[in-house]
Amino acid sequence: MSPSNRPALLLGRLLLFVIPLGAGLVPRLTFRREGSSRIAASFQQRQIQNYDTFLLSKDGATLYVGARDAILALDVGTAHSIRLKHELSWSPPLMKKNQCVFKKKSNETECLNFIRILVQLNETHLYACGTFAFSPTCAYIALENFTLVLNAKGQPLLLEGKGLCPFDPQHRNTAILVDGELYAGTMNNFQGNEPIISRSLGQRSTLKTDSFLTWLNADATFVGSFNILTPSDEEKVYFFFEETATEFDFFEKLTVSRVARVCKNDVGGDRVLQKKWTTFLKAHLSCAEQGRFPYTVIRHVFALPQPQQETVFYGVFASQWQAGSLGGSAVCAFSLDAIQEAFEGKYKELNKDCSRWMTYNGPLLSPRPGTCSVGPSADKALTFMKEHFLMDERIAPVNNQPLLVKQDAKYTRIAVHETRDVLGIPYKVLFLGTGEGSLHKVVLAGSGAHIIEEIRLFETPAEPVRNLLLAPEKGVLYVGYSSGVLQVPVANCSTHATCPNCVLARDPYCAWDGESCRDIRDAEGSVGDWVQDVELGKPMPGCRRDHGRGRALPRRRNDSEGPLLKELSPPLNTIVRLTCPRTSALANYSWELPRIRMPGGLVTQDEEALVVIVQRETLGTYECWAAENGFRQPAARYQLHSPLYPDVLGGASGFSREGLQHGATPLGEPRSYWMQFVTVTVLLAMSLAVVLAFSLFTYHEKLKAKSKVEGCSAPETSQASGQEKVPLKGSQSPPQRSKFQKQGPFQEDANTSNSCCVQVERPTRDTDAENNRLPSSAPADGEDARGGVAVDKI
Structure with a gap:
């Protein structure tokens, strides 16, 4: 409706009831997985739980899943589909279960086989390890028929898994296969107080950390391991974990995050540190916000290799002092250069006189202890390494601050993807799984982190995200939880139906092509003229359209002025609720009313809608406006009119009549209350009659009593x-x-x-x-x- 078609009495507008719905770091959009806006394929298998371990085949067509008492091969080659290809049951025998129960473990929740390691040895076999009822065991899987490899007696070939896989399913571990050798970090005993980093398989001798020298504290928990591709003589494997620090004087146990490294060419010592690492070093990772307690507990880590650039590690951290039931989380990034600089710095040593860790300022040997030198090291250097495995310098995050801090979320997993916008500028996109069963999508722009959307993966009760696997070539995320697997697209640009909404989303995957919001990775030609602003999210001037009413309004196909006008004709003296769809949590929503001055009490607002009592004075046009990032657009438009007062509103040609649909809900249907009125009147009359009769009876009794007293009062x-x-x-x-x-x-x-x-x-x-x-x-x-x-x- 143009201004010329509106009656003069409706020219006044009142900006009323401004409600800011979002401020700070909150998801702009929130979807449910079951909704049409975010379609995610899912897979569940009866009687199978704990889909914890993922392995994607090299061709990306098969997803191997390690679960409880089973290993699955899922067909993920078809978009939006997950189908079961093979299922391998692998349960511990009854004897193992009985031994586990005898050790005071639960037969229902612990004395089972939780698959914790799943790697591909070659084109024909997988290597898997499980807790196996508190007796870690490993086996080979033939991909041809997806069965366990048998020994000469026709029985499954089972291998000792101690030092590779934890005993307790509650203990976390990490493992990575490098050139046919398995590097693992886990608990090495039944009690769960002997962490170990080991190398096994392959042709070389097994190496491990020395527990007697306490290179790792008893409560170390591993969260990730990575092989960084560098020149062969400097190739290293990095382990990320948390443990209780002993180098600080603190009033309570202080948990810190660590990164440790070992060299691939380490062969152990001849006389000192035999079958032990000779290149083991560890350093302190610092993820802290200025003026706040540091985030000392690392939960998960992701390595993002970058062509012709250094690798960056992205970690999810929590604070051991965080108040509240949910706690808070932070995301910090650490460059490989900063980590290598710390490992090339000064060492710490334990002063045995005062039992305190101090900076070592003595002379250094050549070659430097801990370097990846070729051949065995000298005994003197190895003796030095036995006591100087902790680095003095703390590793600061990129820009000396967290990339993201969210106080009301508990992040459990992270995956990172780098993509480019329409101008070719690279952006990092974080996918963060939460302990409440949500998935946050975050873009790192120059202005800071921006949470594009939140996908609520599960209905109540919410389940934590147990695993995240990013397949960037396929453009999907695989989410593991206790009861199944989800396949979530990294972007769904069709959700943003207008040009302003497409730009306001600040999604580097999405841009406006002139007709719709599309994924730029699917574009066949140039995308340079597509509208996108990841850095600031400003719709203007890219989405500018000339309209007769000030700011440009969003354009839809077949829609000249934003949302359709909903014409409502409710009876007088009824109540109508006009709802405003609040899609963006970062927008401020306000109502414009038909008149500058409205009669008191006829128009009010609750938390969800505008409540209007239909009277002659409240007839007219109501508009809900969303203001975000300096741009205003109508979110809903309603027109209330009555046949009894046709002169109140002018014509509304060009707009569709849609009754009370699209959010306008009358409170009660129009109806007659005559029967209720008669019933109430009769009941009231009967009540008054009863009260009157009772009063007369009481008065009569009082008169009788008074007469009797007067008659007996004389002597x-x-x-x-x-x-x-x-x-x-x-x-x-x-x-x-x-x-x-x-x-x-x-x-x-x-x-x-x-x-x-x-x-x-x-x-x-x-x-x-x-x-x-x-x-x-x-x-x-x-x-x-x-x-x-x-x-x-x-």
């Missing part, structure tokens, strides 16, 4: 015989009892304290009951008192 006298027994004047002698006093049942005993009235026949004179005397015309003493009243006190 009783005996019947007179001709004259009064007591003279009215002058005589002070006490009255005597009359011999004519009537005897009978009305007379009480003289000993009683009560008085009673004695009735006599044929009263001819009235007595003055108030003064207990006869009237002035009473006869004198000696006169015959027959027919008089005698009252005597008994």
Whole structure:
């Protein structure tokens, strides 16, 4: 509707009820997996739980999943589809379970086989390890028929898994296969207090950390391991873990995050550190916000190799002092250069006199201890390494601050992808799984982190995200949780139906091509003229369209001015709720009313809608506007009119009538209340009648009681015989009892304290009951008192 078509009385607009729904670092959009906006394929298999370990085949067509008592091969070659190809059951035998139960472990939750390692040895075999009822065991899997490799006796070929896989399924571990050798970090004993980093398989001898020298503290928890491709003589494997620090004087146990490295060409020592690492070093990772407690507990880490650039490690951290039930999380990035600089810096050493860790300032040997030199090291250098494995310098994050801090989220997993916008500028996109079962998509721009969207993966009760695997070539994420696997696209640009919304999303995958919001990776030609602003998210001037009303409004195909006008014709004196779809949590929403001044109480707003009492004064056009990042656009438009007042609103040609749909909900259908009125009236009349009758009855009883009291209030006298027994004047002698006093049942005993009235026949004179005397015309003493009243006190 253009301004010229509106009546003059509707030209005034009132900006009312401004509600900021988002401020700070919050997801701009929130979707549910079941909704049409974010379609995700899912897979679940009955009686299989704990989909914890993922391995994607080299061709990306098969996803191998290690679960509880089973290993699955899933077909993920088709978009938006996950199908089961093979299932391998691998449960511990009854004897192992009985031994596990005998050691006071649960037969239902612990004495099972949780697959913790799943790697591809070659084109024909996988290598898998599981907890196997607290007896770690490994086996080979033939891909041809997806079965366990058998030994000469026809039994599954089972290998010792101690030092590779944890005993307890609650203990976390990490493993990586490098050139046919397995590098693993895990717990090495049943008690769970001997962490170990080992190298096995292959042709070389097995190496491991020295537990006696406490290179790793007893509570170390591993979260990731990576092989960094560098020149062959400097190739290293990095392990990320958390443990209790011993180098700090603190009032309680302090948990710190660490990175350790070992060299691929390490062969161990000849006489010192035999079958032990000779290149093991570890350093402290610092993820801290200035003025706040540091985030000391690392939860997960992801390595992003970059062509012709250094590798960057992205870690999810939590604070051991974080208050609140959910806690908070931070994401920090560490460059490989910063890590290598720390490992090339000074060492720490334990001063045995004061049992404190101090900086080592002594001379260094050549070659430097811990370097990846070719051949065995000298015994002197190895002796030095036994006690100087901790580096002095802490590793600071990129830009000396976290990339992202969110106080109301508990991040459990992270995956990072680098993509380019329409101008070719690279951007990092973070995918963060939460402990509440959500997936956050974050873009790192020059202005800071921006949470593009949140996908709620599960209905209540929420389940934590247990694993994330990014397949950038396929453009999907594989999410593992306790009951299944999800396949989530990294982007769904069709969600943004207008040019402003496409730009406001700041999604580097999406841009406006002039007609719709599309994924730029699917573009066949040049995308240089597509509209996109990842850095600032400013729709103007890219989405500029000339309209008659100030700011440009979003354009849809077949829609000239944003959302359609919804014409409503509710009866008068009814209540209508006008809802405003709040799609963006970063927008401020406000209502514009038909008149500058509205009668009080007729228009109010609750948390969800504008509530309007339909009267002549409230008829007109209502618009809900969303203001975000300096851009305003209408989110909903309603027009209330009544056939009784056709002069209130002008014509509305060009707009569709859609009744009370699209968010306009009347509170109660129009109906007659005559029967209710009659019922209430009758009940009220009956109630009043009952109350009136009760009042009359009470008043009558009070009158009767008062009459009885008045009749008995005078002293009783005996019947007179001709004259009064007591003279009215002058005589002070006490009255005597009359011999004519009537005897009978009305007379009480003289000993009683009560008085009673004695009735006599044929009263001819009235007595003055108030003064207990006869009237002035009473006869004198000696006169015959027959027919008089005698009252005597008994």
